[in-house]
Amino acid sequence: MMRADLKLIHAWIPEGARVLDLGCGEGTLLAALARDKDVTGYGLEIAPEGITACLAKGVNVIEQNLDEGLANFDDNACDLVVMTQALQALRRPDLMLDEMLRVAGECIITFPNFAYWRHRAYLGFKGYMPVSRSLPHAWYDTPNIHLSTFNDFERLCRDKGLSIVDRAVGIGDHEGHWTSRWWPNLFGEIAIFRVARRS
Amino acid sequence: MPEFPRDSVGLVTPETAHFSDPLALACGRTLPAYDLVYETYGTLNAERSNAILICHALSGHHHAAGFHSADERKPGWWDAHIGPGKSIDTDRFFVISVNNLGGCHGSTGPTSENPETGRQWGPDFPIITVVDWVHSQAQLADRLGIERFAAVIGGSLGGMQVLQWTLSYPERIAHAVVIAATPKLSAQNIAFNEVARQAIRSDPDFFEGWYADHDTAPRRGLKLARMVGHITYLSEDAMGSKFGRDLRSTDLNFGFDVEFQVESYLRYQGDTFSTSFDANTYLLMTKALDYFDPAAAHDGELARALAPAACPFLVVSFTTDWRFPPSRSKELVNALIRADKSVSYVNIDSSHGHDAFLMPEPRYQAVFAAFMDRAARDLGLEGHS
Numbered sequence: 001m002m003r004a005d006l007k008l009i010h011a012w013i014p015e016g017a018r019v020l021d022l023g024c025g026e027g028t029l030l031a032a033l034a035r036d037k038d039v040t041g042y043g044l045e046i047a048p049e050g051i052t053a054c055l056a057k058g059v060n061v062i063e064q065n066l067d068e069g070l071a072n073f074d075d076n077a078c079d080l081v082v083m084t085q086a087l088q089a090l091r092r093p094d095l096m097l098d099e100m101l102r103v104a105g106e107c108i109i110t111f112p113n114f115a116y117w118r119h120r121a122y123l124g125f126k127g128y129m130p131v132s133r134s135l136p137h138a139w140y141d142t143p144n145i146h147l148s149t150f151n152d153f154e155r156l157c158r159d160k161g162l163s164i165v166d167r168a169v170g171i172g173d174h175e176g177h178w179t180s181r182w183w184p185n186l187f188g189e190i191a192i193f194r195v196a197r198r199s
Numbered sequence: 200m201p202e203f204p205r206d207s208v209g210l211v212t213p214e215t216a217h218f219s220d221p222l223a224l225a226c227g228r229t230l231p232a233y234d235l236v237y238e239t240y241g242t243l244n245a246e247r248s249n250a251i252l253i254c255h256a257l258s259g260h261h262h263a264a265g266f267h268s269a270d271e272r273k274p275g276w277w278d279a280h281i282g283p284g285k286s287i288d289t290d291r292f293f294v295i296s297v298n299n300l301g302g303c304h305g306s307t308g309p310t311s312e313n314p315e316t317g318r319q320w321g322p323d324f325p326i327i328t329v330v331d332w333v334h335s336q337a338q339l340a341d342r343l344g345i346e347r348f349a350a351v352i353g354g355s356l357g358g359m360q361v362l363q364w365t366l367s368y369p370e371r372i373a374h375a376v377v378i379a380a381t382p383k384l385s386a387q388n389i390a391f392n393e394v395a396r397q398a399i400r401s402d403p404d405f406f407e408g409w410y411a412d413h414d415t416a417p418r419r420g421l422k423l424a425r426m427v428g429h430i431t432y433l434s435e436d437a438m439g440s441k442f443g444r445d446l447r448s449t450d451l452n453f454g455f456d457v458e459f460q461v462e463s464y465l466r467y468q469g470d471t472f473s474t475s476f477d478a479n480t481y482l483l484m485t486k487a488l489d490y491f492d493p494a495a496a497h498d499g500e501l502a503r504a505l506a507p508a509a510c511p512f513l514v515v516s517f518t519t520d521w522r523f524p525p526s527r528s529k530e531l532v533n534a535l536i537r538a539d540k541s542v543s544y545v546n547i548d549s550s551h552g553h554d555a556f557l558m559p560e561p562r563y564q565a566v567f568a569a570f571m572d573r574a575a576r577d578l579g580l581e582g583h584s
Binding site: 027040042046051052053054055056057058059060061062064072073074077 | 511569
């Protein structure tokens with residue numbers, strides 16, 4: 001079973017693409033893309049269990065800390081760079097976005113939307129930092145140091161002069177519900193963006 | 200019946216293959232005929248598709264796993280990783296481990312007889328390179344009827360042979376495992392080798408390499424060479440935690456005898472080695488290390504040199520290895536990425552320095568086994584997993 005955001009990304013990636021998956025976890029996406037779409041590429045990961053799982057699956061995995069950048073990948077080395085649920089854990093998400101669009105013309109990014117209504121309610125009514133399915137950690141041990149919203153990310157792309165090719169929300173069962181399509185910043189639990197360099 | 204551990208390949212007997220076809224060497228000379236000593240573990244399948252070649256390091260040899268006799272105190276040098284159910288699982292792979300040319304454990308080398316003179320080759324033995332080793336190993340593969348290896352695997356200098364295999368015989372290797380290696384030696388690496396060589400060559404018992412004619416051997420020089428080498432194999436932490444500043448006796452005795460435990464350890468290592476290893480072989484092996492540089496023929500561009508490689512790679516380094524540190528493995532990995540090759544890279548947390556590649560460590564074993572599982576699956580090999 002693939003996570004809802006991975007299913008959508010799987011559909012977005014073209015046949016035979018060369019893909020770099022940043023924070024590839026157990027290599028689920030790359031393995032499925034290799035099997036279904038003849039996709040090649042590499043996953044970067046630092047979690048030992050994830051790396052071992054990738055090796056067992058036959059996914060090319062490189063042990064590499066994303067905060068150290070992508071200097072070992074040439075300009076336009078790939079067709080697409082994917083990063084699912086890792087942006088918010090990076091030291092400088094904005095610089096990573098530049099790096100991703102140096103290595104490939106297009107990238108796909110997913111992150112938990114902090115402005116999701118349940119998160120707002122948690123903070124607004126209960127007065128505690130939100131803990132949810134997409135934000136499962138307590139404030140003191142969370143790896144998520146740069147939480148942002150659907151709107152924040154759109155603004156960053158605008159400021160950088162990037163073009164948003166596509167966007168979607170992933171909320172498991174409610175995926176595609178009209179509320180989240182119309183008001184993604186309020187009803188989208190996971191933000192999914194497809195961003196390209198302005199041509 | 201002697202009792203061996205259940206996960207051991209048990210009793211093994213080395214075999215010798217004689218080759219009477221001359222082998223042209225990189226140095227321009229030709230070896231008229233030669234022997235290769237090797238061991239095998241496991242069973243070659245009917246399709247001959249499950250063979251693995253193990254390449255040894257500087258002071259290694261063919262005895263990689265199991266025991267030569269019931270009284271042998273220690274098993275082969277890579278017994279931690281070769282055996283039933285181990286990373287290199289002999290229940291499904293047929294493993295070949297060969298002593299390299301120029302060695303002193305049975306394969307043709309400086310201690311063998313030179314057919315032209317009837318006496319030991321000694322210092323006249325031609326300089327052997329990693330490329331030559333790979334060619335000779337391919338001859339052995341032909342002899343054993345192995346067209347393509349399921350994997351070629353090695354650590355340190357062994358890892359360089361693996362890399363050379365992917366370039367010299369890309370169609371004959373299905374998977375490459377390069378552990379604690381480097382695509383070329385650094386100036387510091389060569390410097391350490393040169394200190395080792397000078398230690399041997401300046402020993403009065405060296406006799407320009409003809410020590411056998413004088414019924415002696417440059418043991419003091421070889422001992423020093425090994426002591427220097429040994430320091431580079433261990434990490435500062437490993438040495439610190441093993442010996443610290445512990446003294447052999449309770450008081451300082453203000454002299455030059457052994458006082459610190461680390462001195463005693465190094466002398467012991469050097470002494471043992473100097474009575475069991477040939478000095479001319481040691482000189483040859485260090486030269487093979489120094490000369491290895493596949494990128495040299497491509498203006499130093501490793502990615503271009505790697506163009507022929509066609510198999511998936513696993514590259515492994517160890518955090519405290521300062522002989523061939525993680526940065527050297529990354530250099531290889533990055534060039535493989537640039538060359539658009541299939542590669543995975545793992546940097547194992549270990550306190551054991553360069554020697555970590557010889558030891559069992561849970562994460563090292565897990566990634567090694569996972570990659571070998573995948574190799575077996577790629578080739579449709581039977582066996583438990």
